[in-house]
Structures are given as C-alpha cells and as structure tokens.
Amino acid sequence: MSGNGMANVERAQPVLTARAAGLVGCAECGHVYPLGTEACTVCGTRLVSRDMTSLQRVWAWLFAGMIVYIPANVYPMLRTTTFGKTSESTIVGGVFELMEHGSYGIAFIVFFASVVIPVSKFIAIAYLGWRVQRGKPGTTSHFHLYEIVEFIGRWSMIDVFVVAILSALVQLNFVASIHPGIAAVSFALSVAFTMISANSFDPRLIWDAPEGKPV
Amino acid sequence: MAYHIRMTDSLSEMIACPKCDALHRVPQVDIGAQASCVRCGTVLVAPREGAMTRIVMLSMTALILMVAAVFFPFLELSTHGLGRKSSVFDAILAFSDGLMLPLSFAVAALIVVLPITRFLALIYVFAPMALGWAPARHARSVFKLAEHIRPWAMAEVFIIGVAVALVKVAGLAQVTLGPAFWAFVGLVIITVLKDNFMCRVTVWQTLNARSPS
Numbered sequence: 001m002s003g004n005g006m007a008n009v010e011r012a013q014p015v016l017t018a019r020a021a022g023l024v025g026c027a028e029c030g031h032v033y034p035l036g037t038e039a040c041t042v043c044g045t046r047l048v049s050r051d052m053t054s055l056q057r058v059w060a061w062l063f064a065g066m067i068v069y070i071p072a073n074v075y076p077m078l079r080t081t082t083f084g085k086t087s088e089s090t091i092v093g094g095v096f097e098l099m100e101h102g103s104y105g106i107a108f109i110v111f112f113a114s115v116v117i118p119v120s121k122f123i124a125i126a127y128l129g130w131r132v133q134r135g136k137p138g139t140t141s142h143f144h145l146y147e148i149v150e151f152i153g154r155w156s157m158i159d160v161f162v163v164a165i166l167s168a169l170v171q172l173n174f175v176a177s178i179h180p181g182i183a184a185v186s187f188a189l190s191v192a193f194t195m196i197s198a199n200s201f202d203p204r205l206i207w208d209a210p211e212g213k214p215v
Numbered sequence: 216m217a218y219h220i221r222m223t224d225s226l227s228e229m230i231a232c233p234k235c236d237a238l239h240r241v242p243q244v245d246i247g248a249q250a251s252c253v254r255c256g257t258v259l260v261a262p263r264e265g266a267m268t269r270i271v272m273l274s275m276t277a278l279i280l281m282v283a284a285v286f287f288p289f290l291e292l293s294t295h296g297l298g299r300k301s302s303v304f305d306a307i308l309a310f311s312d313g314l315m316l317p318l319s320f321a322v323a324a325l326i327v328v329l330p331i332t333r334f335l336a337l338i339y340v341f342a343p344m345a346l347g348w349a350p351a352r353h354a355r356s357v358f359k360l361a362e363h364i365r366p367w368a369m370a371e372v373f374i375i376g377v378a379v380a381l382v383k384v385a386g387l388a389q390v391t392l393g394p395a396f397w398a399f400v401g402l403v404i405i406t407v408l409k410d411n412f413m414c415r416v417t418v419w420q421t422l423n424a425r426s427p428s
Binding site for chain 2: 043
C-alpha cells in the first residue's frame with residue numbers, strides 16, 4: 001500500500017499501541033520487541049515503553065529556563081556607544097527602538113522570537129506536563145502542540161545571534177560601537193534549557209489513558 | 216489494509232510509531248511516496264530515489280560552503296570614512312571578553328561546529344552505502360549522534376539573525392554583503408534540501424537491512 005491518503009482511512013478505529021499489545025517500540029527507530037527487552041538490536045537505544053523519568057527532567061529544565069529568563073529581561077542585552085554617549089537596551093527596549101525607527105516588521109520578528117515564543121513555550125510545556133501528570137489522555141491537537149514547541153524553540157536564538165553580529169560588526173572606535181550585555185548569556189541559557197526540556201518529553205506519554213482503561 | 220495487525224505477523228514486520236506508540240505493519244511504499252502514522256501523522260516510511268547519494272553530495276557541498284562562510288569576509292560596514300570587515304569568526308569572538316567567554320563557545324558550536332559535525336557524520340554513514348558497500352563501522356552510533364545534534368545545528372537561525380542585525384545597522388552606516396554571506400545562504404538552502412531527503416525510520420531500516428549480522 002502506498003500514498004498519503006490512506007493515513008486517514010482508519011482514524012475512527014481505536015488504535016492498538018505497542019504497549020497494549022504487550023510489546024515495546026524503540027523510540028528512535030520504531031522496531032518492536034517483546035515487553036521487557038533491554039535494548040534495541042537495530043540502533044542500540046535502551047528500550048522503555050514509557051519514559052517515566054522524562055517528566056522530572058521536563059519540569060527541572062523548564063523551571064531552570066524560566067528562572068534565567070528573568071535576568072534576560074531585566075539586564076541590558078546591548079550596550080551602544082555613539083560619539084561618546086553610552087546607552088543600554090533590554091530585549092523589550094530594543095523592540096521599542098526598532099519601532100521608533102519605523103522597522104515594524106523587524107520589531108515584530110524580534111518581539112516574537114524573544115518574548116512571544118519563549119513565554120508560550122513555558123506555558124505549553126507546563127500545560128502538557130500537567131496533563132500527563134494528571135493522567136489525562138491527550139488528542140492529536142495536544143500532540144501538535146508538542147510538535148510546534150519542539151520545532152519552534154531553536155528560533156528564539158535569533159536575538160543572541162543578532163547581538164553577536166552587531167557586536168562584531170559595529171566596532172568603529174569613537175563613532176559607534178556595540179557591546180553585548182550580560183542578558184545575552186541568560187537569554188541563551190533560557191533558550192537552551194527550554195529546548196532540553198522539550199526534548200526530554202516522551203511524546204508517547206501525551207496519548208496515554210490512566211492505568212486500567214483501554215488505550 | 217496494510218496497517219492492520221494480525222496475530223500471525225512477526226515482530227520484524229511491525230513498527231511502532233516513535234511518537235505515539237501506535238502499532239503498524241511495515242507498509243510497502245513506492246519510491247517517492249510516504250506512509251504516515253494513522254494516529255499522529257508522523258512520517259514512518261518515505262523512500263526516495265537515490266536519497267543516499269543526494270544526502271552525501273549535499274553534505275559535501277555544505278562542508279565546502281561552510282569553510283568559505285567562516286573565513287571569507289561576511290559583512291562590511293562603513294560610515295564617516297571608517298570601515299570594518301567582519302567574518303563569521305568575528306561574530307563568534309564577539310562574546311570573548313571576560314564573563315561572556317562561554318557564550319562565545321556556545322555560538323561557535325551552534326553555527327559552525329555542530330553543523331560541520333553533522334555533515335561529517337552523515338557523509339560517514341551514507342557514503343559507503345551510496346557506493347553499495349556495507350555500512351561503515353559504528354555507522355549506527357554515528358547516525359544516532361547526527362540525529363541528536365539536529366536541533367542544535369542552527370545555521371538557518373543565524374541567517375535570520377543576520378537579516379535582523381542588518382536592518383538594525385542600516386540607518387547607522389553603509390553595509391555591504393561579503394562572499395561569505397552568500398556562502399552561508401547557500402549552506403542553509405542545502406541543509407533544508409538535505410533534511411527533506413531523510414526519513415529517520417527509513418534510514419534505520421536500510422542500515423539494519425544492509426548490515427552484516
């Protein structure tokens with residue numbers, strides 16, 4: 001059988017999971033083994049039907065990411081010196097500066113990448129983690145939320161790169177020079193921690209019904 | 216339907232979706248078509264014509280472009296008779312004073328070291344197979360490494376960062392794009408093309424089928 005169309009054919013029927021069939025699937029390559037098998041013979045990954053330690057790691061990295069996101073917003077991201085005058089700007093301050101210059105598109109990209117994405121990621125991961133913790137079986141839309149979070153996280157790094165490029169480029173002695181602020185470090189850490197948090201999530205947990213109910 | 220599980224199926228004929236654990240029979244898929252998980256839509260099998268050869272070619276191209284992108288001048292800024300050329304290397308060193316040194320290492324890893332590692336790993340895994348040989352030693356662990364690096368190789372994010380930075384300085388001074396900028400743009404396009412040819416589960420099946428056991 002082939003083609004894209006057939007994926008939808010059996011959606012209405014209850015899905016048989018590997019765990020319900022007494023099997024364990026490899027999270028890396030999808031090969032199937034009897035439940036209790038130690039490691040995948042194809043790719044060498046350790047086999048777990050559901051990674052129950054995954055939630056602990058998700059929460060830990062998420063909180064770490066949220067904590068370092070605070071100094072990232074409080075301290076300056078950029079220190080600009082023009083003709084001897086020094087000004088400092090934070091993430092949100094930088095967005096306002098761009099708007100004053102009339103670059104609304106770029107201001108939107110920066111605001112989206114450095115504020116909207118990180119904050120929505122915190123909320124989305126916490127929401128998914130909370131659902132799994134409560135044993136609420138998820139649907140396709142919860143899984144899509146997870147996929148979006150996993151996909152979009154790395155794009156928040158934009159602002160760190162902008163600071164790096166500006167600091168490298170704008171070094172014109174007295175006329176103008178730009179130096180990175182300490183917020184760049186905490187912002188980069190925040191993005192990295194939230195990425196690790198999202199990567200630690202075992203997406204198979206999203207679908208599960210509580211013990212005893214048919215899956 | 217091909218997806219139905221029968222009690223007579225052996226384990227090697229089944230596949231569990233890595234994302235939602237739904238059990239499927241390994242579907243027979245024509246070259247160029249793809250089969251997705253019935254529950255979550257994750258692509259399970261997607262064979263492509265000459266996929267391995269293309270991945271190897273694209274990775275090699277990307278490696279060459281990366282060398283150009285790092286060492287050629289990237290952007291040039293001029294105002295009030297003062298000029299400054301900077302390369303990707305300078306962008307990495309931007310954080311190199313004092314407290315921020317670790318960030319310099321991180322930026323170097325994200326935009327240069329990890330992408331290069333990933334290209335080399337993919338060449339190592341796919342080149343022997345593209346030539347019709349058995350997979351190289353440790354090909355499996357190397358491919359696993361390449362897949363783990365994937366979210367951390369941020370060349371395309373860097374390019375968008377460059378665009379934002381350009382707009383920010385546009386009012387301040389005249390900016391000229393250097394050859395390295397175009398090398399980096401090419402690199403990003405190649406990376407996206409290459410990742411389109413790769414389906415993780417298909418690669419594992421091929422690696423498994425071609426390995427002498």
